[in-house]
Each structure stands twice: as structure tokens, then as C-alpha cells.
Amino acid sequence: MGPTSGENINPEGLGRRDLIKRSAALGLISVPTMSFLSACASSGGGGGEKAKAGKKTAKNPLGVNDTAQMEFVLFDGGFGKEYAQDAVKIYEKDFPKATVKFSATQKIQSTLQPRFNQGNPPDLIDNSGAEQMDMGVLVGKNQLADLTPLLDAASYDDPKKKVRDTLRPGIVEMGQFDGSPVWIMYYAYTVYGVWYSQKLLDSLGEKYPETWDEMLKVCEAAKKKGIAGWTYAGKYPYYIPFSLYPMIGKVGGREVLDAIDNLEPNAWKHPAVKACFEAYYELYKKGYILQGTPGLDHIQSQTAWAKGKALFIPNGSWVENESANVIPADFNLAVSAPSGIDSSDKLPFGTIWASGGEPFVVPAKAKNPEGGMEQLRIMLSEASSKNFTTKVKSLTAFNGGTTGISLTPGLKSGVAALEKAGNNVLNPRLQDWYVQLQKEKIGVAGLGEMMAGRLTPAEAIKKIQGFADEAAKDTSIKHYKHQ
Amino acid sequence: MQHGKYRFIVGFLAVPLGLYALFVVWPFIQSIYYSFTDWTGLSPEFKMVGVDNYTRMFHDDIFWKSLWHSLLFALLLPLVTISLALFFAFMINAGGRRRKGGPAVTGVRGSSFYKIVYFFPQVLSIAIVALLFAFAYNPDSGAINSLLRGIGLGSVQPLWLGDPNLALWCVMAVLVWSTVGFFVVLFSAGMASIPADLYEAALLDGAGRAGTFFRITLPLLWDTVQSGWVYMGILALGAESFAVVQIMTTGPGGPDYSTTVLVLYVYQKAFRDGQAAYATTIGVALLVVTLLFAAVVMRLGRRERLEF
Known part of the structure; x- marks a missing residue:
């Protein structure tokens, strides 16, 4: 549709039919995009000879061919x-x-x-x-x-x-x-967990909370100073599990997370899951979540957190590198294993997700x-x-x-957390086994909605269990089990 | 020289038709073929599965949601964008007050400046526009909520892209903002070619602005409007809507699937989930929707062409 700016456009110049035909072809490009790939699939052929294996020696235990590319x-x-x-x-x-x-x-x-x-x-x-x-x-x-x-x-x-x-x-x-x-x-x-500024926590006169009652107390203390207790990557709510899943594992034991990974029926209905969902929902109910969090992406939430607008953020150890340019020099970044519910939890405080x-x-x-x-x-x-x-x-x-x-x-702090955890290192697998289920369904449509206050914990659990059951029945995806 | 005519025509047409067949028609046929397989997109092996992918698609809630959003885009975006563009173009070209000694029909004061301002978003790539708006919609420190706080509306702090009821409208607003300028320029050019005597005659007969617009400008501009309509609809079904949804929205595609569109779903299935065959199936559905859209617009818009 280039020649449109001339002062004397000839109404016969560009016929309506031509234009429609042309634009229709243009719009259909979205389908052929796939086909450039398809073209490769059928043209598949062998890619040449394999390199001959070399001799296995003490210095070369794998038997690498020392001349091969x-x-x-x-x-x-x-x-x-x-x-x-x-x-x-x-x-x-x-x-x-x-x-x-x-x-x-x-x-x-x-x-x-x-x-x-x-x-x-x-x-x-x-x-x-x-x-x-x-x-x-x-x-x-x-x-x-x-x-x-x-x-x-x-x-x-x-x-x-x-x-x-x-x-x-x-x-x-x-x-x-x-x-x-x-x-x-x-x-x-x-190392996944709850990341915070030790300096900010010290300035509130608090220690990292080990139980949920203490967590709420710390958040209340922060709120009084105009600081939100928590923020998270609201646009990518699948960051919430970085602290929520190990908490579920701590409260209910490793088997609860394994059942969830194995897509077992009613795995999400376990009391430990319910207790942890309710605990997180309470953060929303009591107004401890940074205002506007559901509309922030990971960088924006980390920036708000680094500026001291929020105390805690669920994240992984890459955050130190990723947000290096916004984390102040005296921030004293620290990570902790998630707080539990109380002393009746199955695993001790320090149980952490690392993978x-x-x-x-x-x-x-x-x-x-x-x-x-x-x-x-x-x-x-x-x-x-x-x-x-x-x-x-x-x-x-x-x-x-x-x-x-x-x-x-x-x-x-990550090394210290791993030492404290000892053998209590959890490794939930949903995010590498079932990407769509973890990110889009559990993350965005389940946890994201609950933390924004649009679902109650009970509704969220029901919805997520439904997603998990669907995934278990879906024959188009491969299913895995913990060994 | 008649006998050489067809050979002459064929000689000219062979190359473009060949290219068209190779790069447009052939990929279509391949896509449709792959929609009947279980190809993952990550290995050369696949087998035929009949209509399994289609049965699955008809039972897929996310597909229906995406389809509904894509249809909304295809219907609402052209309507809003073109109405706005027509209004702006009319004001720029014929909406002005008559000034002493000037021509009978002019645009509002400063119209050439407005024309440039409206066209400006067109020079930015859609990815940049989407990023800019993602920052503007940031509920914590974005421009919009900061402005609301600035004018004393600190209690009104919507989540914008984080709110399932607002997110889709936020995305549409960005598309309207970024495309309206193009149509203003397109329609301005069309209006400039309408002879001034028609306007003068209408004015002499006592027609107001609205009357002039609906009885003179719009009928004479109908061809251009219609082309614009198709163009905009295709943009809303295709690449542009993908770009904004992918870059701006939660997930992307959310919150709670509130902004997912067909093109995004095709992309996710093919490149995230390794289900290329199912993705081509959705692609075929998108093809049908696009063809239907073009057919409907052509049918509805059939009118006698006015000569002037």
C-alpha cells in the first residue's frame, strides 16, 4: 500500500479486488511460517559419517578421537x-x-x-x-x-x-x-527460595521468620514502615512456586511434591497444599503484597524489591546477576529456605529447593x-x-x-543455605516435565489469580487439580514419574 | 503476431507464479498435510494420525478462547481504528472553519502538524511500541498510574495488564494507537482527491459538517475504507496482535487466558510444547478464519463505484 500519498490518486489504480487478494495472502503468512520448518522435516537426510572413536587411555577415558572436529x-x-x-x-x-x-x-x-x-x-x-x-x-x-x-x-x-x-x-x-x-x-x-536484603531486615529489628506466624509479624512490622512484605513477578506468577513448593514439601514431606509431579489424582488436595495456599493468600488478604504486583514483570518486581519497596521476593540465585545494576552496594543480599507453618511440619526449617x-x-x-x-x-x-x-x-x-x-x-548466603539444608534438598520437577501445566495453568491461571485475590485458595486448588487431571489424561504429552 | 501472444504472456508470468507456488501455495499444502500427523517439530520422524488433531482442537478450551479473542480483534479493531482515522482525516482535510480569503474547504488549524503527529507511531516497530506500553502500564511506577496519582486519583490504581477484565482492552488500545496514524494518512490522501466543487456545492445547499461527511466524503472514499478494513483485520489476526500479546501480557496470554490469541497459541504449541503438528492444525483454523473474514468484507462492501 505504498503509493497513497500522491495528491491525485487514481481511483482505478489499485483495484479493490487486487488489494483484498494481496492482503489476504499477506495475512496468511502466519500459517506458512510453520511450513519453512516443515520443509526441513521432510527433506531430512543423513548428516555424514560419525567420527571414529579414539583409544581409551587414563588421560582420555572417553576415547575421544583426537583429530575429529x-x-x-x-x-x-x-x-x-x-x-x-x-x-x-x-x-x-x-x-x-x-x-x-x-x-x-x-x-x-x-x-x-x-x-x-x-x-x-x-x-x-x-x-x-x-x-x-x-x-x-x-x-x-x-x-x-x-x-x-x-x-x-x-x-x-x-x-x-x-x-x-x-x-x-x-x-x-x-x-x-x-x-x-x-x-x-x-x-x-x-538455589531457589526467599530473597531479601539482610540490611533492610536488620533495620526492622527482625530475623528471618521460621514459622508463618512469625512471617506475618515481620510483614506487619514492615507495613508499619510503609514497606510491603512481599512482591513477585506478577506477570510470570510461575516464580511463586520457587518458595511455595519447598514450603509444601517442608510442611507435608517430600511425598506430597512427588505425588504432584507424578500427576496423581487429588495430589493437590493434600492438607499441606491447602495450608500453604491459605498462608500465601493471607499475605494478599492482609495487604502485605506490594500494590500493583500482579501487573509487574520479573524485572520490574525485582527492581521495586531492590529499591526497598518490598521485603521478600521468591526467586532463584540468578537474581543477583540479573538485577546487579539495581541492587545497591550495601543491600547485603541473602536467601533463605521458605518459612514453614509451625513446629508440626514434616521437615525441619532449612528445607530448600535447589536444582x-x-x-x-x-x-x-x-x-x-x-x-x-x-x-x-x-x-x-x-x-x-x-x-x-x-x-x-x-x-x-x-x-x-x-x-x-x-x-x-x-x-x-546460598552456599550457607545449602549447608543448612544438608540432605533436605527438594527438587520439584513440574517445570521441566510439564512446561505448559506449570507456567500457564498452575502459574498464571491458578497461583497468579489467587495471589491477585481473584480466586480463594479452595478455588485455586480445585482449578489446579483440574489442570493436573487434564494433563494426566492428555495423550499428546509424555508422562514421567519419580523413580 | 497473434500466435506468439500466449507464449509471450506465459513467459512473463512463469517466474512470479513459480515463486508464488513455491513460497506461498506449497507451504500451505505442507501445513495442511502436517496437521494430519503427529510431528513434534524436533525430530524428522512422524506418522499419520488422521483427524486426531482436529478432534483435539474442537475439545480444546484454550483454542476456543483464542479464537474468540482473535475474532474480537478482527471485528473491533478495524471498527475503532477506521472510525477514529476517518474522523481525524476529515478534521484535517475538511473539518476546519472557513478563514477569510482561504479556500472554501480546509482542515482545522495546524492540520499539517497533526498529520505528522498521527503518523509518528508508524515509524516505530511494533515491538518497541509494545515495550513502551508495557512500561506505561506498570501499575507500580508506570506513566499511567503515576499520572493518576499526580492528579489526585491515588485511590484509582488499576492493574491494567494484570487484570483479566482490562488486559485485552489494554492490548487493543496499543494496536489502535500504533495503527491509526497510517489510516489517517491513507484517508487524507483519498480525501485530497475528492474535488472541492462537490464540497462547495454541498455548503451552498446548507449542509453541515456531519452531512458533508456522510453524504460526500464517506461514499467517495468507500473503496479506500474497504481496503483499509481488510488490511486492518488481517493485521489484527496476524503478526501485530501476536507481537503485542507476546511482549506485553502476563504469561504471555493471560492473566487467566484473557489475552491469548490464535497466532500466539500456534507459536506456543510449535515452539514451546514441541507439538508442531497440532500447531499447524490451529494454523489451518486461522487460515479459514482469515479467508472468511476477507470474503465477508468483500461481500458486505459491494457497491457501485462512483465516478467523479
Whole structure:
């Protein structure tokens, strides 16, 4: 519709029919977008020969072919790419004859989905970010390699120790879907919980509350000073579970969360779920939630919280890096395991949700899968792990690697929280097993509505149980169970 | 030279038709084909499943919600945008008071300035517009609620995008804001080509502004309005509505599915849930809706063309 600004438009110039036909074609573009992908699906062909395996030696327990090319695609997100580039340098030093093709992108799906469809994927992928490819589908369609050889290989630092024995709790289990194969190696280690400014809490003369009555007392004290007790990512209410789920686990025990993950009938009707929902709803009822929270996105809510408008926020350990530019220097960032209901809770205070982040996968059709695994083995060494922690303020799957380096306040508090938790580390799986259920249904349509005061806890539980039952019956998604 | 005519025409048409077939028609056929499979979009393997995807779609509440919102967009957005644009264009071109020594028909004072102001949002990409409004709608520190507080309405602090009853209207308002300028310019150009003597004759007969508009401007502008209507409807069903919903709204698509639209649902199914075949099924439904929309507009708008 370009030539419209001339002063003498000829009414015959651009016929109505032409225009309608043209615009109709234009509007239909939304359908063909899908088809560019489809085109790839049917044109699928083999992607060339696999590299021959090399000889297994003490220094090369995976038997990497030392002349084969290794291709590594990294998600270039909050953690940047420097840590991976450093690890690639070690690979190149260990195998001087091999070439490494390294690339970093935010568009994981757009770059890699066609390559999976063509049967020509790279050897190692950090499948993360907004364009993460659905893990369940990748596993279900046999697109990923089993990482068990990596886990059973000698670790990079100590030939007597297997890689699997150097990892933090829960990492191996998280990489499994059903049965024993391990499909995913989560490299970063995330601590979820309630994040706050120790300085602000101190200025109220309060300690982090261990029971819900104490929580309400602290919120009341904050309210008197014009500070809201809580805020959360209102536009993405699936941040609420970061503190709510471990609270449910603390109150009712690990089995309650497992039943929820397994989509068991009436799993959400457990009294512990009800008690925790009611506790959170009380925050809304008593006006302890920052005004306008349901309309804030994660960045906006974190900014309001960093400015001291709200005391607590449910979040993960990435918040320290993500909001670094708004968190004041003397904020003294801290994380705590969620408060419970009272002393009758099944698990002690300190029970926390911690799990892997940054999922690395080796495609089944990779040409040099040993190379991809070797790169991971290098990254799981103590030196590489320390390098990661120093550079991006996050822990890794490597158990340890924090001694001798200076930790930021949030990270230090996260390490302390993990120590306090001991074995009481929970790992709810809904967010990686059933993305739509967790984010859109439970998160936005359930918890989001309840915390905005538009559903009562009883209504929210009924609605969420309905969603879970639907998902359990849905034959188009793959179902998983805790082992 | 008659015998070479068809070869000549075919020679010219072959390339564009070939391109059209390859990049438009063929993808359509493929999409429809894939809607009968269980293709995930993440692996080259799939099998035929018959009409399973269609049965599933007809029982899918979210699909119906998305369809309803898309239809609302396709009906309301053109209506509001085009009415506003017609009003503005008329005021700019013919709504002014007669000034001494000037022509009989003019726009309001400063009309050329308004024309630029209205067109301004058009130079911003829709993604930027959506982001800007997401900030403006921020209930805590956004421009709108700050303004409300500033004028003493501190008790009226809506959640905007966080409120299921408001969110869809907030999104529509953004689309109207960002597209109305284009139509003002389009209709202005159309109005400029209407001969001034028609207006003068009407004025001599004692017609007021409203009379002039409904009896002279609108009938003579009908073709342009109709094209604009189709264009706007398609924009509301397609990429623009996707962009604003995806960037601005809760979830995206919420709260409580209050802003989800068909294009967003296609995207989520294909690229979040790894259900590309089901996504193409919804895409086919969207195709049907779009074709129906174009057909209805063409039917309703059939009129004699006025020559002047």
C-alpha cells in the first residue's frame, strides 16, 4: 500500500479486488511460517559419517578421537560465554590436533531445530533460555545421547573418582526422565527460595521468620514502615512456586511434591497444599503484597524489591546477576529456605529447593559425541567450576569449588543455605516435565489469580487439580514419574 | 503476431507464479498435510494420525478462547481504528472553519502538524511500541498510574495488564494507537482527491459538517475504507496482535487466558510444547478464519463505484 500519498490518486489504480487478494495472502503468512520448518522435516537426510572413536587411555577415558572436529553451541544468556570459551581452550590444549567449532547464540531453537530435523546436530548444546527446545520431546524422540559413559568416566582432577561422585545432590537424577539413562547434564546449580536484603531486615529489628506466624509479624512490622512484605513477578506468577513448593514439601514431606509431579489424582488436595495456599493468600488478604504486583514483570518486581519497596521476593540465585545494576552496594543480599507453618511440619526449617540449571545435552546423532562429553568432563573439573563461579556468581554442578575464591553476598548466603539444608534438598520437577501445566495453568491461571485475590485458595486448588487431571489424561504429552 | 501472444504472456508470468507456488501455495499444502500427523517439530520422524488433531482442537478450551479473542480483534479493531482515522482525516482535510480569503474547504488549524503527529507511531516497530506500553502500564511506577496519582486519583490504581477484565482492552488500545496514524494518512490522501466543487456545492445547499461527511466524503472514499478494513483485520489476526500479546501480557496470554490469541497459541504449541503438528492444525483454523473474514468484507462492501 505504498503509493497513497500522491495528491491525485487514481481511483482505478489499485483495484479493490487486487488489494483484498494481496492482503489476504499477506495475512496468511502466519500459517506458512510453520511450513519453512516443515520443509526441513521432510527433506531430512543423513548428516555424514560419525567420527571414529579414539583409544581409551587414563588421560582420555572417553576415547575421544583426537583429530575429529567438535562442535559446541552455547546459549549466550545471563552467564555469558567466557566460561565456555575458557573450557574450549583447555580442550584444544588437550587435543591439539582437533578443531573446535564454538558458537554462542540466544536463538537456540531457531538455529538448532532445523539441524535436528536434518539429522545434523552439533556435538554439545547448552539448551537454555527463552528458545529452549522441549527436553521431553527430544528425549521421547530419541534425539539425545545417554551421558552415562561421561558419569562413569574418571573425573578430570582425580582419576580414582568417577565424574558422578563429584556432583552435587540431585544433578544426576534431574538428567533422567524415565529409567536409568541420563540425558541432560545441568551445569549451573540454582538455589531457589526467599530473597531479601539482610540490611533492610536488620533495620526492622527482625530475623528471618521460621514459622508463618512469625512471617506475618515481620510483614506487619514492615507495613508499619510503609514497606510491603512481599512482591513477585506478577506477570510470570510461575516464580511463586520457587518458595511455595519447598514450603509444601517442608510442611507435608517430600511425598506430597512427588505425588504432584507424578500427576496423581487429588495430589493437590493434600492438607499441606491447602495450608500453604491459605498462608500465601493471607499475605494478599492482609495487604502485605506490594500494590500493583500482579501487573509487574520479573524485572520490574525485582527492581521495586531492590529499591526497598518490598521485603521478600521468591526467586532463584540468578537474581543477583540479573538485577546487579539495581541492587545497591550495601543491600547485603541473602536467601533463605521458605518459612514453614509451625513446629508440626514434616521437615525441619532449612528445607530448600535447589536444582540444576543450564542444561547441556549431547545429541544422539552428533558426529563426535565423545568429544562433546569430554568437553563437559573438562567443564566439571574444579578449576573450570571455580572459573565459572568467579565469573558469573553462580554455583556449578561440581560439589565444592567455592573454597579459596571470594563469594558475593548472595552466593555466600546460598552456599550457607545449602549447608543448612544438608540432605533436605527438594527438587520439584513440574517445570521441566510439564512446561505448559506449570507456567500457564498452575502459574498464571491458578497461583497468579489467587495471589491477585481473584480466586480463594479452595478455588485455586480445585482449578489446579483440574489442570493436573487434564494433563494426566492428555495423550499428546509424555508422562514421567519419580523413580 | 497473434500466435506468439500466449507464449509471450506465459513467459512473463512463469517466474512470479513459480515463486508464488513455491513460497506461498506449497507451504500451505505442507501445513495442511502436517496437521494430519503427529510431528513434534524436533525430530524428522512422524506418522499419520488422521483427524486426531482436529478432534483435539474442537475439545480444546484454550483454542476456543483464542479464537474468540482473535475474532474480537478482527471485528473491533478495524471498527475503532477506521472510525477514529476517518474522523481525524476529515478534521484535517475538511473539518476546519472557513478563514477569510482561504479556500472554501480546509482542515482545522495546524492540520499539517497533526498529520505528522498521527503518523509518528508508524515509524516505530511494533515491538518497541509494545515495550513502551508495557512500561506505561506498570501499575507500580508506570506513566499511567503515576499520572493518576499526580492528579489526585491515588485511590484509582488499576492493574491494567494484570487484570483479566482490562488486559485485552489494554492490548487493543496499543494496536489502535500504533495503527491509526497510517489510516489517517491513507484517508487524507483519498480525501485530497475528492474535488472541492462537490464540497462547495454541498455548503451552498446548507449542509453541515456531519452531512458533508456522510453524504460526500464517506461514499467517495468507500473503496479506500474497504481496503483499509481488510488490511486492518488481517493485521489484527496476524503478526501485530501476536507481537503485542507476546511482549506485553502476563504469561504471555493471560492473566487467566484473557489475552491469548490464535497466532500466539500456534507459536506456543510449535515452539514451546514441541507439538508442531497440532500447531499447524490451529494454523489451518486461522487460515479459514482469515479467508472468511476477507470474503465477508468483500461481500458486505459491494457497491457501485462512483465516478467523479
